[in-house]
Amino acid sequence: QGDEWAFICKVADLPRNDIGTAKHPGGRLDLAIYQLDGEIYVTSDRCTHGAASLSEEGEQQGHIVECAWHNGRFDVRTGEALTMPCRTPLPFFDAKVIDGDIYINPKPKRFKKPE
Numbered sequence: 001q002g003d004e005w006a007f008i009c010k011v012a013d014l015p016r017n018d019i020g021t022a023k024h025p026g027g028r029l030d031l032a033i034y035q036l037d038g039e040i041y042v043t044s045d046r047c048t049h050g051a052a053s054l055s056e057e058g059e060q061q062g063h064i065v066e067c068a069w070h071n072g073r074f075d076v077r078t079g080e081a082l083t084m085p086c087r088t089p090l091p092f093f094d095a096k097v098i099d100g101d102i103y104i105n106p107k108p109k110r111f112k113k114p115e
């Protein structure tokens with residue numbers, strides 16, 4: 001349970017130095033796909049502050065994506081909201097790559113502050 005991986009797109013389909021996007025297997029949600037040190041990270045594409053598309057409006061610097069609308073920042077690895085005005089973490093997804101195909105566990109995860 002919770003172990004059903006779903007194909008979202010190919011690594012080869014991702015833009016080279018930019019944030020990629022694909023549909024969530026459920027169809028309604030757009031995903032943002034980040035490449036970092038040979039790893040793939042996947043979050044919801046929608047900024048939790050004002051609904052900007054992060055694949056379009058976001059600027060990735062290392063493990064941080066900054067939303068161009070109001071400069072809020074998230075950690076692409078965990079969805080953690082790092083700077084105001086973003087407070088709500090981005091839903092993120094476990095991802096893996098097999099033979100150049102990207103799969104996610106469709107169940108969204110949410111960053112929780114360590115106690």
Ligand code: FES
Binds near residue numbers: 047048049052072085
């Ligand atoms: Fe992204 Fe405001 S919409 S920071």
